Amino acid sequence: MTERRADARWPEERVWARHGRRTGSALIIGAGAVGGFLAEELARIGFSPLLLVDPDTLAVENLVRHPLGAQAVGQPKATGLAEKIRRDFPPCHATGLQRDFLEMSEAEQRALLLSADVVVAATDSIACQRHVNRVALAVGAPAVYPAVWVDHRIRDAEVGEILWVLPGGRTPCYECAAAFRQSASDAQAARGARVDIQLVVLATAQIVSALAHPEDERSVSLDPDSNAVYLHGLAPTSPAVRDAFPTSGLSSRTVRVSFPAQPCPACHGQRHTLSPGALRALEAGLPYDGEPEAERPPLTVFAVIALIVVAFFVASIIHTAHG
Numbered sequence: 001m002t003e004r005r006a007d008a009r010w011p012e013e014r015v016w017a018r019h020g021r022r023t024g025s026a027l028i029i030g031a032g033a034v035g036g037f038l039a040e041e042l043a044r045i046g047f048s049p050l051l052l053v054d055p056d057t058l059a060v061e062n063l064v065r066h067p068l069g070a071q072a073v074g075q076p077k078a079t080g081l082a083e084k085i086r087r088d089f090p091p092c093h094a095t096g097l098q099r100d101f102l103e104m105s106e107a108e109q110r111a112l113l114l115s116a117d118v119v120v121a122a123t124d125s126i127a128c129q130r131h132v133n134r135v136a137l138a139v140g141a142p143a144v145y146p147a148v149w150v151d152h153r154i155r156d157a158e159v160g161e162i163l164w165v166l167p168g169g170r171t172p173c174y175e176c177a178a179a180f181r182q183s184a185s186d187a188q189a190a191r192g193a194r195v196d197i198q199l200v201v202l203a204t205a206q207i208v209s210a211l212a213h214p215e216d217e218r219s220v221s222l223d224p225d226s227n228a229v230y231l232h233g234l235a236p237t238s239p240a241v242r243d244a245f246p247t248s249g250l251s252s253r254t255v256r257v258s259f260p261a262q263p264c265p266a267c268h269g270q271r272h273t274l275s276p277g278a279l280r281a282l283e284a285g286l287p288y289d290g291e292p293e294a295e296r297p298p299l300t301v302f303a304v305i306a307l308i309v310v311a312f313f314v315a316s317i318i319h320t321a322h323g
């Protein structure tokens, strides 16, 4: 009843009068700087419901780069953020869960991932990111992994990285991309300022939206040949990353992360052992469920040949007997 009144008060045609609504539901694991701002962006482009999962409470040192303010210090980040989103933007049904994803039962983890159109892993724990990857692969959920590079040769959060993984072996997974991420860390662990992190958040929101609406003309980031975006912020480029970002300042690169040379322990994908059918599907960006019927040995053809041979044999015996 309350929801119906809220919907009548916030009609879609007025709320999204300035841009077309992009519907969808998202699960955001990690409600820190990246997850928090991402939730707000997704709410305002139209995503609902949003589910935020984070075990932590807001600390004073979080204030410089978190959507929640001083009045929320000591409150759980997940429930505090969900409440703020509902208060500031009532059309979005946001829910917070103060839980550690790694400590949930497998059934709970799977149910959570299955409940959303797109999953975002924005935690400060590599172990948790890797576990989300494994559960997402198991249930077939599209997942996005935003991060910033941490490397002593560059400034914290100078380079942002957003990797997305599509189910059905269409893209390499989070583990496959390990070689690409050698100097990357997770966004919350870095000391980047809010102005650096926001760039990663805005790009992540566009990618989540594109995963939910691949047919939309605004979903250009999801061309079938790419599965990661690298961003350099509006700051001088450090010598260590000039090969990747030759010009100083703001730039982005959309790339295809390859399958690893050895079989991936999480998705079993491998660069050299994919069958021709799987490679074709991969290159075309299509789901792959095994070799198509036509490429299997055609049993009906064998049966027809066998029948003809038997018929000839019988005919020759009859002919010999009559002769």
Ligand SMILES: [Zn+2]
Residues within 6 Å of the ligand: 172, 173, 174, 175, 176, 177, 264, 265, 266, 267, 268, 269
């Ligand atoms: Zn993999």
